[in-house]
Amino acid sequence: MNRLHFSPPVAAALAAALLFGASTPFAKQLLRDVSPVLLAGLLYLGSGIGLGLIRLARDRGWRKPVMPAREWLWLLLATGFGGVLAPLALMLGLMTTPAATASLLLNLEAVLTAVIAWVVFRENTDRHIVLGMLAIVAGAVLLAWPDASPATGRLGSGTLLIAGACLGWALDNNFTRKVSATDALFVAGLKGGVAGIVNTGIALALGAALPAAPVLAEAMLVGLLGYGVSLVLFVLALRGLGTARTGAYFSTAPFLGAAIAVFALGEHAAPLFWLAAALMATGVWLHLTERHEHTHTHQTMTHTHRHVHDVHHQHTHDFPWDGREPHSHEHAHAPITHCHPHYPDIHHRHRHDRAA
Secondary structure (H helix, E strand, O other): OOOOOOOHHHHHHHHHHHHHHHHHHHHHHHOOOOOHHHHHHHHHHHHHHHHHHHHHHHHOOOOOOOOOHHHHHHHHHHHHHHHHHHHHHHHHHHOOOOHHHHHHHOOHHHHHHHHHHHHOOOOOOOHHHHHHHHHHHHHHHHHHHHHOOOOOOOOOHHHHHHHHHHHHHHHHHHHHHOOOOOOHHHHHHHHHHHHHHHHHHHHHHOOOOOOOHHHHHHHHHHHHHHHHHHHHHHHHHHHHHOHHHHHHHHOOHHHHHHHHHHHOOOOOOOHHHHHHHHHHHHHHHHHHOOOOEEEEEEOOEEEEEEEOOOOOOOOOOOOOOOOOOOEEEEEEEOOEEEEEEOOOOOOOOOOOOOOO
């Protein structure tokens, strides 16, 4: 019988999906008072400002982020594609695309995220992960199916724009993995702040007016929790699981949002809802029962992240240390060859001769 492996990164990925999924029904209610483009900006702005304040409180003042110079390009690319271009493409696509069709198309993000991770960045996979991904995406498609239009036709510009938004977010997920060892609060806060300023500026330039103070505060609070804290947890999951697996767990967000709408807001649950729930549960179970183990070699690596002195962190300190763990500082990993179960986390991004 397969054993479940419910690790902290898995919990972080599912919690990120829960917060993001929960933000959808609340954001939908806010659309009665705020235009879509402006709401997108305010959600990101709430994320950036809120996480910035949390980081200031945690560090007791401004502290320069410790991040290698080579990682700034990855963070810039992730912010540009995922925080600016993708939301803009989505909003433009929604102008000419039915909402139900858009909901179906947005499931492309998880698939594209996994394909880019496997094909471009050579992240390892196996049958458990592929089947789990397919089950989760199939469940998400079923959730949107009752509202889908029977009309068919060739792809229009709106459809292509939404597909482009999914590609932008998929690239964002893979680029963010490259900086996932960096302070998650800083990464998520910077992405939210830049995206919030740009998208809010676009909305105001198009003639949108800021809503009343209570609505403004609610929108920014939803953004802080559903976009900001969710993104922090997503980055932590990337650090421990890799891109494809994190994206798969995060794909449960549509179901979690729908479940909140049903159980908390009293919406009707169609039979397809329960079928979708079963498919997504099966996909998550396949991921939780994955066991990836083989002999592998760690190459020399130097980086900075919070850690404890486990089997991968056997180093001395050239500065006074009070013995507290976890702690964060720049440290070097010496080459080591061993065998143990692992995910494609920040210490196990090695190549595979075959799918293990």
